[in-house]
Amino acid sequence: MNIALQKGKVNSAVIAVELPSSKSISNRLLIAQALSKKTFKIIGISEAEDTRILCQALDAEHNELNIGMAGTAYRFLTAYLSLMEGEYCLKCHERMQERPIGNLVEALQKLGAEISYTGMEGYPPLKIKGQTLNGGQVELKGNVSSQFISALLLIAPYLREGIQLKIKDALVSAPYVDMTIQLMQRLNVIVRREDEQITVLSGKYATKEAIQVERDWSSAAFFYAYVALGGSAIELKGLQRNSIQGDAFCAQLFKLLGVETTQLPDCLLVELDPNFETPKEIEIDLTDTPDLIPAFIVCASQIVQRLHIKGVKTLRIKESDRVQALKNELEKLNIELIEIDDNAIRVIGQRSSVKSLIVDVYNDHRIAMAFAPLCQVVDEVLIKDSEVVKKSYPNFWEEFSKVAILMKMTS
CATH class of the missing domain: 3.65.10.10 (Enolpyruvate transferase domain)
Structure with a gap:
């Protein structure tokens, strides 16, 4: 039209x-809520298509997921599914297959994740075998997408050893990483940032208060x-x-x-x-x-x-x-x-x-x-x-x- x-x-x-409502805030909270087994309530979730796609993927009872053009959802799900027991095929729109994801995949693999490419190396689609991850130290470039960093941070409390993340190169869209950290802290997870080093301790997302999306x-x-x-x-x-x-x-x-x-x-x-x-x-x-x-x-x-x-x-x-x-x-x-x-x-x-x-x-x-x-x-x-x-x-x-x-x- x-x-x-x-x-x-x-x-x-x-x-x-x-x-x-902010889809950036909504998407971060939805990942945290899913990891917590829905122990807290979100008020005013975005009605944006990207958020709707993420909601459907998190509630899906099948393991083949098509995320379309939802870039944030795709990156967050790549990290999230790495922790979820089962084998998943994460598909997407042709344009998404031109958007790199290699840096995030490599970081997850260093943490023990089993992820492979079904098309071009370094780009979606992906095949993911979910399992418990130990966590620990990992490096990630900051000059490609801040969403890679947020994706790792969001799952970090549910890694056995948490995460010690070192950001290499200049960080783009830094306020989005700050947003992720603030939301995690509001959900009573311990996150510390010192210059280019972010430490997240193992824990669980929890709050008695409902979270209002801006x-x-x-x-x-x-x-x-x-x-x-x-x-x-x-x-x-x-x-x-x-x-x-x-x-x-x-x-x-x-x-x-x-x-x-x-x-x-x-x-x-x-x-x-x-x-x-x-x-x-x-x-x-x-x-x-x-x-x-x-x-x-x-x-x-x-x-x-x-x-x-x-x-x-x-x-x-x-x-x-x-x-x-x-x-x-x-x-x-x-x-x-x-x-x-x-x-x-x-x-x-x-x-x-x-x-x-x-x-x-x-x-x-x-x-x-x-x-x-x-x-x-x-x-x-x-x-x-x-x-x-x-x-x-x-x-x-x-x-x-x-x-x-x-x-x-x-x-």
Whole structure:
């Protein structure tokens, strides 16, 4: 299904928007809950497709599992199933078979796991023979995916000797590892981090309190972009500045584009500063928050003349090659994205003079949502394959229709 967007006529000074629950938090808690034999309750689990797939896999009564495009679920399950007695075949979508998993598999194998590749070496699909693991010392590269580290940490309490994990190279998306550690500690597991060494003692996840999942900060970025491009003020219901999510940096990031954030009792108020002086150039390193990059780049390309961003390396192994996807789609707006190296890009921005835009989304939810706010500056934006947003934000179009005119069209 394609969706055509036009600038909406907003009848209220402030629009209230419902954000989804964080799938990052939900997925971590679901693995911990499964390991604990469901001894604690989770409130507000994400309804994202990725989380739904993980739930189904954890509850499955068969040993052949197809995880589709759910990257986090695939990595977490690789570690989890290594501990579960039985033989498992962990399948996935073709794109996932292009996303490396070798570093995680090698680390698990050093801990005693029996895992083999059924296709290309270092990539999914996998065959896993689950068994009790001793644990102990292990090294893992930090510059490929923080999810590999989180996957190991989550199972660590259930290894006989716990784990002493040494992170090699610079850690990408570090706040996601911090999130994992904070959730584990909340579930009364002993985790200690000293520089690049993380120690987890053998134990069990347990808490008498139900765990509430936070609203998702990465999903807020698309509404921040809408405001930055001249949209009305937004109330993001349930969202809190005080968050364990690294993507809460979104508020600071979009302040560079004139968006102010005010914490209210039950929401965040997001509005454009009328006195903001637009910078000609922005240079920033977003290594820690790669999920914010698509929304920020697309939005900033309409506001600043030159944009320099570091930390894009991991974007190349997401649901799509997001660097290439952004380059292709921005070119339709006569905006040049220049690849400086594999980790840095430059964008030469300008206010669009294009009257209509057709966006290819590359089966990538964040690409689809990143271009939606452009209906503020382009007469009509047509998003192809709009249903891809269900991966993280199933109700995105329903919520975005509060600020834009939506017309659903057949493919």
